Amino acid sequence: MGFRKGYTLLEVLVVVAMVAAILLVSLPRLLWILQTFYVKSAASQMAMHIRFARNESVTRKIDYRIVIKNRTAPLKPNTYLIECDPQEDMTFETVPNFTTNLPKGVEILNSAVFSSGVAIISFNSRGAATSLVGSPPYFIQIRSVNGETYQVQVQLTGSVQINKV
Numbered sequence: 566m567g568f569r570k571g572y573t574l575l576e577v578l579v580v581v582a583m584v585a586a587i588l589l590v591s592l593p594r595l596l597w598i599l600q601t602f603y604v605k606s607a608a609s610q611m612a613m614h615i616r617f618a619r620n621e622s623v624t625r626k627i628d629y630r631i632v633i634k635n636r637t638a639p640l641k642p643n644t645y646l647i648e649c650d651p652q653e654d655m656t657f658e659t660v661p662n663f664t665t666n667l668p669k670g671v672e673i674l675n676s677a678v679f680s681s682g683v684a685i686i687s688f689n690s691r692g693a694a695t696s697l698v699g700s701p702p703y704f705i706q707i708r709s710v711n712g713e714t715y716q717v718q719v720q721l722t723g724s725v726q727i728n729k730v
Contacts, residue, residue, distance in 0.1 A: 596711075597711050600670055600671075600709040600710055600711045600713065601709065601711065601713045603668045603670060603671050603709055604671050604707055604708065604709035604713050604714070604715055605713075605715060606668075607667050607668060607671045607707050607715075608707045608715035608716075608717055608727050609727060610665065611633075611645065611665070611705065611707065611717050612717050612725045612726075612727050614631065614645070614647060614663060614665065615631055615686070615717065615719060615725045616725050617647070617663070618630065618631050618647045618688055619688045619692050619694070619723040619725075620692075621649065621660075622649075622688040622689060622690055622692060623688075623690065623691065623692045625649075625690075626690040627649060627650055627651055627653060627690065628649070628650040628653070628657075628687055628688065628689055628690070629647060629648065629649045629650075629660075629687070629688050630647070630648050630649075630657060630685050630686060630687040630688065631645055631646070631647050631648075631685070631686050632645060632646050632647075632648060632683065632684075632685050633645040633673060633679075633683070633684040633685075633686070633705060634673070634682060634683050635672070635673035635674060635675055635679055635682050635683075635684070636672040636673060636674065636675075636682075637675060637679075637681075637682040638681075638682030638683055639681070639682060641666075642672075642673075642682065643666065643667040643671070643672050643673050644664065644665060644666050644667065645664075645665055645673075646659055646660070646663060646664040646665070647659070647660040647663040648660060667707070670709055670710040671707060671708070671709050671710075672707070672708055673705060673706070673707055674706040674707070674708055674714075676699075676704050676705065676706055677698070677699040677704070678696050678698055678699040678703045678704065678705065679698065680697070680698045684696065684698065684703070684705065685697060686703055686719055688723055692722070692723040693721060693722065693723055694719050694720065694721055694722070694723045695721075701719070701720055701721035702718050702719060702720050702721070703718070703719040704716055704717070704718055705717045705718075705719075706730060713729075714729070714730040715727055715728065715729055715730065716728045716729075716730050
């Protein structure tokens with residue numbers, strides 16, 4: 566009797582069952598980690614775009630603003646975009662490549678800076694932040710379906726911070 570080559574069907578089925586059991590146990594945790602990554606990166610990207618708008622307003626000496634639409638906005642919810650006023654006549658133009666949709670399962674929550682689902686934070690040529698609604702600091706909360714929440718905070722001076730809530 567010599568050595569056999571290969572595996573029996575029973576051995577293969579046992580290995581497949583063990584892999585399936587491990588995946589079944591670890592999949593919910595993997596999805597949780599993925600949603601946490603999505604909400605954290607969405608908050609970081611929003612903060613980076615707000616800093617960009619402030620920096621451009623100071624550099625170019627014209628007003629910039631970020632228009633944020635939360636989950637209750639009637640058109641294009643959970644999005645934001647950057648606009649500038651190049652003619653300085655209050656006719657803002659959308660800055661190309663800075664319209665952002667949040668990932669699926671991530672939403673912008675309502676807060677004091679929103680009116681009818683929309684918040685507009687403007688930056689003047691000195692970098693100061695203002696909004697028509699609310700008073701500084703301005704808070705934008707971003708939440709994932711697993712409840713993980715981050716808060717983007719914009720100070721009157723235009724500085725931006727991210728905090729886990």
